[in-house]
Amino acid sequence: MTGGWVDGLAEWIEGDTAYLSIAFSWRLDDAYMRAVFYRAQGYHVRAGGPGLFTRKTYLADVAEIGGDIPDAIVRHNPSATIASRGCPVGCWFCIVPAMEGRDFTELPDFPVRPVLCDNNLSALSPEYQRHIIGRYLKAGVPLLDANSGFEPRTFDEEVFERWRPINKGPWRFAYDDAADGPHVERAMRMLRRAGVRPRKIQVYVLIGNEPVAACVERIRRVIAWGGEPYAQPLMKLNALQKRPWVRHDWTLGELLRRQRWVNPSASRPRDPLRELQRLGKDDATAAGKHLGARAVIADRMEELFAMSQQHETTGIPAPGPINAPPDERKVPAKLAQAAPDGDSAPSRVVVIVIKDGKVTTVAGTIPLDIASAEAWRPNLEAIRAKYGWVCRVMGDDALVSLARDVMAL
Numbered sequence: 001m002t003g004g005w006v007d008g009l010a011e012w013i014e015g016d017t018a019y020l021s022i023a024f025s026w027r028l029d030d031a032y033m034r035a036v037f038y039r040a041q042g043y044h045v046r047a048g049g050p051g052l053f054t055r056k057t058y059l060a061d062v063a064e065i066g067g068d069i070p071d072a073i074v075r076h077n078p079s080a081t082i083a084s085r086g087c088p089v090g091c092w093f094c095i096v097p098a099m100e101g102r103d104f105t106e107l108p109d110f111p112v113r114p115v116l117c118d119n120n121l122s123a124l125s126p127e128y129q130r131h132i133i134g135r136y137l138k139a140g141v142p143l144l145d146a147n148s149g150f151e152p153r154t155f156d157e158e159v160f161e162r163w164r165p166i167n168k169g170p171w172r173f174a175y176d177d178a179a180d181g182p183h184v185e186r187a188m189r190m191l192r193r194a195g196v197r198p199r200k201i202q203v204y205v206l207i208g209n210e211p212v213a214a215c216v217e218r219i220r221r222v223i224a225w226g227g228e229p230y231a232q233p234l235m236k237l238n239a240l241q242k243r244p245w246v247r248h249d250w251t252l253g254e255l256l257r258r259q260r261w262v263n264p265s266a267s268r269p270r271d272p273l274r275e276l277q278r279l280g281k282d283d284a285t286a287a288g289k290h291l292g293a294r295a296v297i298a299d300r301m302e303e304l305f306a307m308s309q310q311h312e313t314t315g316i317p318a319p320g321p322i323n324a325p326p327d328e329r330k331v332p333a334k335l336a337q338a339a340p341d342g343d344s345a346p347s348r349v350v351v352i353v354i355k356d357g358k359v360t361t362v363a364g365t366i367p368l369d370i371a372s373a374e375a376w377r378p379n380l381e382a383i384r385a386k387y388g389w390v391c392r393v394m395g396d397d398a399l400v401s402l403a404r405d406v407m408a409l
Contacts, residue, residue, distance in 0.1 A: 114142060114145065144169045181218070
């Protein structure tokens, strides 16, 4: 099992000392309150972790800062371990080069656990990679999650074949900017040729560090190349709130909407992108033409996303579905009904459904008034009854919440 993470703040007590390990700077205020609590109970408090690196004095008046705590990562996830520190790449938005250095520090006696959190496995020396793999094989522990993953520029056939016997989880990469494109494409195509399924190719796509169009294009290309994107908004390294860093032509709302649009969540455990990817007949289509089956799906998703952000006061015709029979091109009658009395400012909602291996879209006018939202429950239930499993609901938050509740998303 891959265990569970503690959301950035781990705490434990040993003897008369309370320990706080802070992974993210936006947990510092919580850590401060916990330190005050432990001091009031008579404990000596020690604090450390990446979250303190850019704000070293933030807890100085309530805790002893720094010092080495071996294997602190297990306090964040009991299934996690780390076999090396540092990374030679030096990305400007990453804390690792400043905190751990651009030269690797090997930890050869690391405890073998299913979740491996090294910063850059493919850039490690081949000898040390073999050492890590050998320890997993000897211990008989499956590698279920190479969490921070591999660097696409150094991930080649040799690295893939080296790790293939023990990696039972997804192959993870980062696609941080446009310059990474050729390297990410090469790595993904290599995995697809080897028979790795799209759901096992997970690509962290940084958003907010480039203009909107450039970031969306990277998301679209990951889908087109046969992988599963995971959008990560750019964050300041010293942020005290978990809010993305707004740059270029982005807005905060746009960043959060794009993240929700791409990523799975607790209320939506099955990733819609994964389901859409399964519609591709085979990878040869996507590999042979940039606008292959997967790219067409990605383009359609982008079109629907843009539609979902519009607000209109009149009825909206249904968009033409992808590969759907003519009788499914109309808005269901109940959804097209006028809003209940007293409603105003209706908004578009777009529902993507999967039926018989085809993507179908339904659009309609639904009221924004939260008080009358429940009146539309039968309409949404009718959609579910007609179209089966619903893949995606888009629109205003209150409406989406209702739709997800009705459709068990």
